[in-house]
Amino acid sequence: MDLRWETLLTETRATHARVPALQEFCALPEPVVEQPVTPHHIPAADLMIHDPNLHSNAFADFRDALINAAPLAQWRETYKGTGASADFLNRFACYEIIGIDAPFGATDIRAFVVYQPAGFHYPWHHHPAEEIYMVVAGEAEFHLEGENPQTLRPGDTAFHPSNAPHALITRDHPVMAYVLWRGDLNTKPVFTYPEDLS
Numbered sequence: 001m002d003l004r005w006e007t008l009l010t011e012t013r014a015t016h017a018r019v020p021a022l023q024e025f026c027a028l029p030e031p032v033v034e035q036p037v038t039p040h041h042i043p044a045a046d047l048m049i050h051d052p053n054l055h056s057n058a059f060a061d062f063r064d065a066l067i068n069a070a071p072l073a074q075w076r077e078t079y080k081g082t083g084a085s086a087d088f089l090n091r092f093a094c095y096e097i098i099g100i101d102a103p104f105g106a107t108d109i110r111a112f113v114v115y116q117p118a119g120f121h122y123p124w125h126h127h128p129a130e131e132i133y134m135v136v137a138g139e140a141e142f143h144l145e146g147e148n149p150q151t152l153r154p155g156d157t158a159f160h161p162s163n164a165p166h167a168l169i170t171r172d173h174p175v176m177a178y179v180l181w182r183g184d185l186n187t188k189p190v191f192t193y194p195e196d197l198s
């Protein structure tokens with residue numbers, strides 16, 4: 001297996017070891033089964049790879065491992081054909097690290113990296129899987145319906161209950177986040193208010 005994937009797995013495990021909220025959410029598979037993935041590039045991946053403002057002190061090694069593995073990744077197109085704007089599709093980036101379709105196999109969790117550049121609005125969406133976000137680099141405003149928004153920075157986490165609408169806004173900074181799912185892993189997210197997308 002490509003050393004860039006091996007390094008990313010090492011850094012992912014190291015991050016779990018340091019962040020109790022991640023450990024409480026789920027354990028990582030041990031041992032982990034390596035699976036081939038066919039690389040699939042999207043334009044937004046280049047924004048993440050070349051973003052000079054993904055600042056992170058505490059999680060710089062994890063950030064770098066996520067960027068270094070990016071050319072090998074099967075970048076997802078979760079929202080293609082859903083009514084998402086071209087601007088959204090061109091600037092929102094996500095690939096799976098551990099899970100059903102990932103280089104490291106798991107059937108009970110999915111682990112992703114999600115990136116959005118500065119000045120980006122990820123509209124209200126929901127999914128049956130329970131979810132935790134941990135900011136790796138940069139910062140973003142996390143919105144959970146019915147709660148006050150929170151600005152999260154590297155090491156901060158946000159939990160999203162099953163089917164609870166949530167949204168993400170970046171202003172002056174981009175954000176790179178590590179995202180875990182448990183529960184229903186096969187139902188994709190949908191926009192909560194699709195009528196508001198245009």
Ligand SMILES: [Fe+2]
Nearest residue numbers: 131160166189
């Ligand atoms: Fe989500």
